[in-house]
Amino acid sequence: MHIHKHILSWINDFFFLIYPEQCEACGNSLIKGENILCTNCLIDMPYTDYPLWDDNPVAQIFWGRQEIEMATALFYFNKGSRYRKLLHKLKYKHKPEIGVFLGRELGVSIKGSEYFAKVEGIVPVPLHSSRIKTRGYNQSERIAKGLSEVTGWKIYNNLILRTKATETQTKKSKEERWKNVSGKFALNNPDIAKGKHLILVDDVVTTGATLEACAAELLKIEELKLYIGVLAKA
Numbered sequence: 001m002h003i004h005k006h007i008l009s010w011i012n013d014f015f016f017l018i019y020p021e022q023c024e025a026c027g028n029s030l031i032k033g034e035n036i037l038c039t040n041c042l043i044d045m046p047y048t049d050y051p052l053w054d055d056n057p058v059a060q061i062f063w064g065r066q067e068i069e070m071a072t073a074l075f076y077f078n079k080g081s082r083y084r085k086l087l088h089k090l091k092y093k094h095k096p097e098i099g100v101f102l103g104r105e106l107g108v109s110i111k112g113s114e115y116f117a118k119v120e121g122i123v124p125v126p127l128h129s130s131r132i133k134t135r136g137y138n139q140s141e142r143i144a145k146g147l148s149e150v151t152g153w154k155i156y157n158n159l160i161l162r163t164k165a166t167e168t169q170t171k172k173s174k175e176e177r178w179k180n181v182s183g184k185f186a187l188n189n190p191d192i193a194k195g196k197h198l199i200l201v202d203d204v205v206t207t208g209a210t211l212e213a214c215a216a217e218l219l220k221i222e223e224l225k226l227y228i229g230v231l232a233k234a
């Protein structure tokens with residue numbers, strides 16, 4: 001048993017020498033002990049300090065739209081930023097591990113924030129089953145997994161369902177995005193979440209249309225308090 005483990009570790013090191021993994025942001029080879037991002041990219045990551053102020057730019061997106069207790073993004077990116085690649089690979093290049101990794105980072109960033117002190121559960125923004133089939137996973141569930149590992153919060157995977165597949169939002173205006181997503185979510189067994197403080201998680205916030213549509217459904221649950229946490233603000 002011991003020897004077996006030893007050999008496996010040796011084989012692992014050997015392959016790492018020949019095929020080193022690459023930093024998902026800059027493409028440089030990772031050294032042993034690094035995971036997903038190289039140390040430089042991890043240090044240079046454009047983290048927000050949004051968990052510390054409740055009128056931050058992500059929270060403001062939802063003002064006058066849905067009653068959200070608090071909202072945050074782990075980092076922000078501009079066009080051409082190497083950090084934008086992380087989200088692209090998470091969604092389109094079959095890299096679910098990026099979601100778990102950044103979900104943990106999101107957890108670290110909000111764990112000490114007084115504004116999130118009452119949160120007790122996580123709701124990943126659902127994907128339609130047809131989309132899960134082609135992608136292989138729901139990226140928001142991967143983020144929820146990482147977030148839960150750091151915070152211990154329970155994940156509510158089936159509390160809200162996406163009842164209709166939606167077209168991609170990327171080329172749409174704010175109004176078109178809202179029309180595209182509103183009414184396409186439905187609650188499932190909502191009684192289990194009565195009175196709970198839950199955080200809705202997604203990979204990125206742009207106009208907030210998807211999160212708003214989800215929030216509109218979730219806030220039909222009696223006494224539910226809703227928070228929002230995303231990896232990035234575009």
Ligand SMILES: [Zn+2]
Nearest residue numbers: 023026038041
């Ligand atoms: Zn890097």
